[in-house]
Each structure stands twice: as structure tokens, then as C-alpha cells.
Amino acid sequence: MKKIGFLSFGHWNPSPQSGTRSASDALLQSIELSVAAEELGADGAYFRVHHFARQLASPFPLLAAVGARTSRIEIGTAVIDMRYENPLYMVEDAGAADLIAGGRLQLGISRGSPEQVIDGWRYFGYVPQDGQTDADMARTNAEVLLEALKGQGFAQPNPQPMFPNPPGLLRLEPHSEGLRDRIWWGSATAGTAIWAAKMGMNLQSSTLVFDESGKPFHVQQAEQIRAYKQAWKQAGHARTPRVSISRSIFALVNDMDRAYFGTGRPEQDQFGYIEPEVRAVFGRGYTGEPNTLIRELARDEAIAEADTLLLTVPNQLGVEYNAHVIESILTHIAPALGWR
Template structure:
């Protein structure tokens, strides 16, 4: 059995062929798609976070609104770039959004992906050390602080003359949402960062891109990454069982619209190249008749290792069509793979 959700990058562009012409369009349609996915029986609605781009950026208003409009589906991110974040303020925002949703947030965080601008986090007022030019270490330090804050222990000395009465002892950030600490995921781009996520007690989120560490097919390397994460997790007593998600672009061709959009578009080979001077591998996409997809996906080692599959969706094609994309996978592909 697999949890199945969607992952939206939230693209918008003022083009006549786009169903998302503005930021307002993509935000409101993201909420509608979360509702539609819940109605179809999907398990998760996840949203990408990119700054300085015509895409979704500030996640917590969206997550809170989607949480208020739905009742069951998980709501998450994939991923929030921690270089841009104030962990204190983030803990408050996350706690509030989680409480609005009734404890359904699943927050994917990471160092982030290649940016639209040079060192974008510096425009947000953050600096990295001279020996940390990419901000990777700063992202980890902020993550460690966020995890501590989400545990809910008091740490701040109360004022002797507060405006309102305080509970006894040191104060914590409010609102605090119990259980959110166990629903933080790290977007790992390498085996080493997956191991670090396990050490920190975070779930593992692995997308369609990772460091090329062996030259093997993407799904084989990703499966090894997942196994390294689980092996490290077993060495620690975090008090809960971890989850692992993988992202895939999968399109079942079941009608003429699908044929028009995706017939022949599935990239059947992994792509190898360099991103930010790092040798990387980008996983293939899948598009075909349901029986063909079932056969191909059955050989994906990383999907077999994961408990959650996030389906990337072409959000600019509109809510109705993206709901159709999800329904086609849930109805025609997932049962044949034993995911449902």
C-alpha cells in the first residue's frame, strides 16, 4: 500500500493558454485541487516553494487555507528552502497552520534547489559564513533550531511585568501544535544528507533529482539512498516510525486529452549532467497506457522502497484536468501495482 499525493510547482504566467494567469489564480486553484484530490481519495496535497519566481512561494497562508477547506488529506511542502527562513517565525506559522488543519501538515524542508537569483536568501536579510558559500550549513543550523522549537519546551525568560499572566516556568513559542515535530521531512539530494536526516529524526523526501553517486539508473541510486536512511534511523531511538516519499511524473493516457498532451512525451531515459557544479541525475518521466505504466513502474526500485508517492502535476492545465490526471492514476494504475 502506498499513500498517493500530488506535488504542484504552482506555475503561473499571463499567457492565453495558461489556466493560471496570475498568482491569485494559482493560489485559489491550489486550494481547489486539494479539495478535488481529497474527494477522489488521494492522500496528500503538496506544494513546491520557489522564491523570486512566478510560482508558489509563501506556503503557510496556502496550507492554512487548504486546511480550512479540507478535512482528511495531508497538506505539505516539497520543499521549503531553509536558507530563507527565520526558524522562530516559521515555528509560529507552522503551528498555526497545523492547528487549522487539525494536525495534517507534512512539512518538507531542505537547503533548497538552484535559485532564480544569486544568493537569494541574502535579500531576505540572512548571511552565510565565509566557509559556507552555498548556505548549506546555515540551512542545517536553522533546521536544528526549528526542530528544537517544535518540541515545545520552554526556553524564554518571562517578563516580571507581562502584559498578560504567564504560565509558570520558561515560555515557549505559541501556538504550539503537538505532533508536528514528527511530521518534518528533509529533502535529501545525496546519500549523506539522507543519513543526516535520519540522525536528526526527520522523515525522508526524495524527488526526481539527486547527486549522481554511482552512475547507476536514477531509481537504483534513489533506492540505495532510502536504504541508507533507514539503516541510520535504526541506530537511533526517535520514538516514531519514519516515512519516505519519492516524486514521479506519471501520466496515464486514458482519453484524447491525454493523448494530445502526453502521448510520446514520456522521457524514457534518465538525464545526467551538472547542476551547481555537482554531477547529478534527473529521473525519467512516465507517460503511457495504464497497462504499460503498471509494467514499467513495477520495476522502479525506489518506489518499492517508499511508502508515499507524490505525483507532479501540470498545474497550468487547470483544476479539472489535474483532477482527471490524479483520478486516472488512482483508478487505472495504482490498483494494478498494489498501491490500492
């Protein structure tokens, strides 16, 4: 069994051609799509976090709302940029959202991707310490988050508090038991994948990785996943780790699918620079008739290595159409590949 969910960036655009024209639309439709996905039998509703953009940005109100409207589906992020986060306040938000959802939160965190503004985290009041990079700051914040999620007391209580305290040092509240094991690190390199394993985090890998060998995207991604699993084993963690990957997959099963995505152009990996001196490879999408997709997806090494597949959805096409996109994969593709 492979868990299959969707990943939405929550784009919105006031254009008349968009089905998601405001931030309100993006948020409310995200909730409705999560409800629809659960009814279809999907396993996860995941959301990307981007700041200074017409996309989803503040995840915890949305995660809590989805948690209140659903009962089974996993609810997560892919990913929260830890350069922008106060990790202790994040523990409180995450704990509350996870309790509302009944322990279904799956939080993907990371250093993040290139943003809409230069050093956007500075506007949020965060600056790397001397000798640190912004990536170092993200990892440090992640370490603080992971430690606080254990639920151990660390703060000295006031001897004259407003309300009575339990004995000993105080922890952050509300505490959600088990959430520490449901933190994922979004990795783009073998090195950060190995670090995530050592830290005891699950692994998320998107449709982009840093180009470390020139090999096809799915091969490099699979190699990173194998390195992660080996590092996890060497670290001696007690539980079994989870690995998710993202893919753009569109099964052409009706005329609307063909009108939107049936271009007939061959799909292939793209190599390029996302930052100065940072060469990356962006993975190809998969579009075609179900039988064609089944053959092509069976050759994707990274999909074979992962236990969770997140389907990127074109959210501006509306809830009904995106529910159809998810249902098409669950119905026409997943059973033939042994994912269901």
C-alpha cells in the same frame, strides 16, 4: 497501502495558453485542486516553494487555507528552502496552520535547489556565519526549528508582562503537539539522507539526486532510501519513519491525455550539472497506456522502498484536468500495483 498525493509547483504565466495566468489563479486553484483530490480519495496535497519566481512562494497562508477547506487529506510542502527562513517565526506559522488543519501538516524542508537569483537568501537578510556555507546555514536553521517544535520553554519571561505568563520559561505559541514528528528533509545525497535520519526527520526525495555512482536514477534513489532506513534504525528512534518520492506519471486514457503527453518519444534519465561541479541525475517520467505504466512502474526500485508517492501535476492545465490526472493513477494504476 501506499499513500498517494500530488505535488504542485504552482506555476503561473500570463500567456493566453495558460490556465493559470496570475498568482491569484495559482493560489486559488491550488486550494480547489486539494479539495478535488480529497474527494477523489488521494492522500496528500503538497506544494513546492520557490522565491523570485512565478510560482508558489509563501506556503503557510496556502496550507492554512487548504486545511480550512478539507478534512482528511495530508497537507505539505516539498520543500521549503531553509536558507530563506527565520526558524522561530516559522514555528509560529507552522503551528497555526497545523492547528487549523487539525494536525494534518507534513512539512518538507531542505537546503533547497538552485534559485532564480544569485544568493537570493541574502535579500531576505540571511548570511552564513564565518566558515559556514549556505547549506550549513540551512541545516542550522532546521536544527533550531526542530528544537523549538518540541514545545519546551526557552525564553526568559518579562517580570512585568502585558499579560500574565504561565510559570517557567516561555515557548513559542501556538504550539501544535506532534508536528515535530511530521517534518521531512528533502535529500539529494546519501550523506544528507543519513543526517536526516539521525535528526529524526522523515525523508523526501524528488525527481533529482546528485549522481554518486552513475547508476540509473531509481537505483541511486533506492540506495539512498535504504541508507536512510539503516541510519534511522541505528539512531534508535521510537517511531517508524516515512519516505516520500516524487514522480511524473501520466496515464494515457483519453484523447486529451494523448494530445498533451502522447509524444511517443522514449523517456530516460538525464545526467548533467545543476551547479558548477555538482553532477546530478534527473529521473525519467512515466507516460503511456495503463498496462505499459504498470509494467514499468513495477520495476522502479525507489517507488518500492517509499511509503508515499507524490505525483507532479501540470498545474497550468487547470483544476479539472489535473484532477483527472490524479484520478487516472488512483483508478488505473494504483490497484494493479498493490498501492491501493
